[in-house]
Every structure is written in C-alpha cells, then in structure tokens.
Amino acid sequence: MAPVKNGRYLFNEIPSGYPIPGQTTVYDESETIDLDTVPLNGGALVKLLVVSIDPYLRGRMRRAEAKSYNEPFKIGEPLMNWGVGLVLRSDSSSVKAGDHVYGYFKFQQYEIVDATRVLVLENKEGLPWSAYVGVAGMPGQTAYHAWKEFAEAKKGDTVFVTTGAGVVGATVVQLAKADGLKVIASAGSDDKVEFMKSIGVDVPFNYKTTKTAEVLEKEGPINVYWDNVGGESFEAAIEYAAKGARFIECGMISGYNTSEVYQVKNLMKIVTKQLHIHGFIVTDLMPKYNPEFYSSFVGRIGRGEIAYKEHLLVGLERAGEGILDVQSGRNFGKCVIVVGEDKA
C-alpha cells in the first residue's frame, strides 16, 4: 500500500496566558507513513482512535528549564496524553493486531509504540472507547484513587467539590454520595448546575453567579474539600473547613493561565483548624488502586451506575480547540478528541 499521511498535533510556542490553537499548538500533515512496511523493531503499530484533553496539559507547556513532576513538551514535537488505539501490526507478544490498547500516546494518527507500556482493553462492559480516557481512564482514576487514599469519608460528613460537572468532579460527587456524605459542588454554568443536581449533588451552585464563600458559610463547615481550582476557592475552603478537614489537592486551574497569583490570606488556619492537605499526582497512586479500579469500578460504569458526560471533538486538528475549551471551562463533559475510526 502506498504511504499515507500521518497527521500530528505539535507544540509550537510556550504560551503566556491561554494556549491559542494555531499559535501555541499547530496541526501538521507533512509526514507520511507506510503502514504495511514501516519497521516495528519489536514494538507495535498503533492507530490512534481517541485521545484525552485534560487540564494538566497546560502544565507541560512550559520552559524546558522549569522543573515539575512531568517533562515539558518539546517545541516542534507532538503533544502527548492518554488515549486508546487499535493495533494494526505487532512484533511483540504483548499485543496482537486487532487489540485495543490504552496508553500514553503522541498526538499523531499512527505511532510505533513499546507494547509493554500499553494496556490491552477487553472492554467486556461495551463502553465507548472515549470512556476509557475519561471516567474509565486517568480522570476516573484521579477521582477514585485519591478519594480512597485521602478522603477518610464518614457518613454524615460534608464535602465541597469544585468543577463538579467535570469528569473528575462528577466522579468524586458520586463516590461521596455512595459513602453517605452531604455534597456541595460548584461549576461555571447553569446547565452544569442542572447536571450536578441530576447526579445527586445536595447543594449545586454556579460560582460565577454565587459566591463560594457564602455557600460554604451557609452549608458548611466542610470535612472534605476536593480542589481542582485553587486561589479564592482554596481560601474559602480553609475559612469554612471543619476541624481536622481533609483537603485533596488535585489541581489549581485558576492559576494555570495567568501570571497573577491570588493571595490566600488565611493560611494560619491550616494550623488552628488542624487541616490535612494532600497534593497528589494520580500516576503515583495507580499501582495501589488500578487493580480494584479496573476489576470493580469500571464494571459499575458499564452497568450505568456512574453518570458521566462527554465533549467529543472529531479530528486531531481540533486538539487545540479542545485544550482551550478545557482551560477556559467551556467544555461540558470530558473532552476527548476522536482521531480515527475503529477499523484497520
């Protein structure tokens, strides 16, 4: 067969504020690949079907010198994230042609991967592949693993969940309700508030029209805080925390796209309220919790017990649009790029 185009979505420029499609990132079709003859060197040729867009990607769009828990993206190279692909050919005994695999892929249509670093998805639950990068993938694991590790959930406790309509927040909400907690949750639009109500949030509110501090003053104090936001929300959570409250620090998106830093003025209350504040990166919790996540939680998703919403964009060239949607909160549901059709 003749070579085909191998579209890639590249990191082009370090953003100072929001990442702009076509500037921060660009779509490129200059490369081709011969799917039949490209050497595999012991690996597997994977056709990318779906790839996830998550808030943390913004953190990899930084100067090469700036240290963090992950590597910065390289200018001129494809972005990367969790995705699901179809194995077209394999030199490895770990996977075979026709397998669907979950892994950390480049934003490109075809990639030769180390087959020992992907997970073959049996998908007995019959979920759409997009779910495996959302509620049944890294974001679902983020919610599940950290809730189990840090929440110390007790029936009758009150939890405040930020970005409660997002895939992580909505999963946390449902875990908290299952554990018998009163759930306060915020999101940035009225339809998201309606969705939060539909999944059992006791006190859903739109943080753009209602002050977080006022809601927490009335409905708190809170025993658990799930933070995706940071800044003013973090400050309000400290202010209305109960003694000994657990803070699960998943992200602080309010600070990702601005050089201004919100001044948190009540850090002393970490001492006086005896708070326990836990930052975490989900990859470090995966060895401990992935087995039960796949053996038990994914089944609950398959049986329809866990509600989730998706925001699908079709075409790898739309990755930048998805990234901006997620950074600005315009997406309603888990943002996933549908890259290719599920056929060889």
Next chain:
Amino acid sequence: MAPVKNGRYLFNEIPSGYPIPGQTTVYDESETIDLDTVPLNGGALVKLLVVSIDPYLRGRMRRAEAKSYNEPFKIGEPLMNWGVGLVLRSDSSSVKAGDHVYGYFKFQQYEIVDATRVLVLENKEGLPWSAYVGVAGMPGQTAYHAWKEFAEAKKGDTVFVTTGAGVVGATVVQLAKADGLKVIASAGSDDKVEFMKSIGVDVPFNYKTTKTAEVLEKEGPINVYWDNVGGESFEAAIEYAAKGARFIECGMISGYNTSEVYQVKNLMKIVTKQLHIHGFIVTDLMPKYNPEFYSSFVGRIGRGEIAYKEHLLVGLERAGEGILDVQSGRNFGKCVIVVGEDKA
C-alpha cells in the same frame, strides 16, 4: 493569718501589632486572699510557682467574636497558660497539700482550682519546675507528639526546622537527629546558631543574615518541614520540598503581629510535589501520646539526653515583658515566669 495580696496579670486591651506591657496587659495587686480561710468548695488552693509564656498566647488576644480553636482572653481578666503550682490546701481526694501540680492556670499568685484538672508531678527526675512547662511540658509535647504523628521520619531524610533554638524547635531537632535525619535549622541570632550547632544541627543558619531559600536550594530538597514561622519560610519550604514531603504546621509567628499577609506564590506545588501538610493543636494529640511522653521522654530529659535552654523572668509583673520577648524573638530559650517560691 491576715489576707495577703493576690497579684494578677490581666488582659487589658486588644493589641493591633505587638502586645505592649502596661497597655495590652497590666499587673494588678488590688485583690487579696486569706490563704487559711478561703473556701475551697471541693477544689484545691494552689500557689503558682512558674507559668509558661508561649507564642500561641498572642492568638488568644483577639476580639471576642473571632472564632478559633481556643477562647479569646477576656478584657479585665487574668491571662492563662500552663504552669506548675504548689498545693497549699485541698478539699479533693485527687491532690493533697504539698503536692506539685501541672495544669492550665490563671496568671495569678493563688488560685482555687478543680483538682481533677491538674496532674500531680512526682518529678522522680529532679527537674526544675520550670522544665515542666517547657521541654517536659506542653512545648516538649508539641515537638514530640507531632513528630511521632506526622514526620514519617526515615533515616537519610532531610528536615528543615524553623526557630530551631526555641524549646519546640530544639526538641524537634534532637528527635530528628535520633531518627537519623540530616537537620537544617534556622534562628534569628548568631548565639542561637551556636546553640543549634551544639545540639547536632547539621546546617544551622541565621535567617536574618542568610536567605532561607538559598540554604534550602543548596542543602535540600527537604523531606520534612517543621513550621513555626509561615509566610516566606513556608513558601521556601514548598519550593525546595522533595516529592511527598511532610509539612508539620505548628505555627506561623511571622503573621501574628502584623495585619500584612505575606503572599505565598507557589501553592500549586502542593499538587505537583504531592505534599502532605498537617496543621495540629497539641491538646488534641495529648490523649494519644502523653503516656509515652511522661513514661519515656521525660526520663531522657532527666538523664541529660535532651538539651534545652531557659529564659527565666522572676516576678509575675514581668509576664508582659516575657510575652513581648517571645513574639519578637528576643528570648533565647524557653520563656518562663517564676511567680513564687517553692514553699507554703
């Protein structure tokens, strides 16, 4: 016997900055007491021998409406804190005349107390009574209990201890060295740096002449942070924390006497470095750790294995001077007011 004066040290006015002796607090000798005939109503008459001056007292000098973990002092009433007294008379079976008792006392020479709320000190170790409000009392418990609860100390770890020459900090230093850690510690004068060196601190420094961030950049990253200071020091500790570091938040004295709040700019690194930040109030840890503290740690003090320094001021009328010394860091060693002689 004729009534005698019963000197009291009173809270007089809410301070806006540092508490000023004679203004924030005043000494009063207007009351008298007849030690032989005053009715005990089931309690015990205690002569106060020593009373502790601690940083947290500043937090009780606040408006009556401002909530915290403890009660605000009342204007016109004596201050209160941990002390040691001599029982002169007792109506209770819990204590008898001649007993030495540890408890939370009013700043006044003679007080009738609920005998069930004091601890009889046997003092087999022969320590000075002042030690029982310092290294062998609440401040020592602060260090011991929180270190055991939160440090997760591992040989080879590095800890940074602020106010490392103070009774809490110096006790933490010695616990950390016993656990095999490398210890970085800060204090505010060169003689305090010398003292820190003498108790085993590997990297002692004067934070007034050397930047904390520069020391931590060179000697870190740190696995444990003992915070008595907050603000800029807290920020530097975050910046140079190792992945998964434990922060023990004992106090943030840098903010106690100012309305200006230092802006901590790197809170997002709580997430990316997977930090665990624990606020605590020692009284809540006492039920769990006091038994082993008294049965084992106080013995180590008695055998001279734990070094400590005291800053003794003789006379209850000097309490305000001691309070200001502690808030401004002028004391070198545990500040204790010697109120009365150890005789009936």
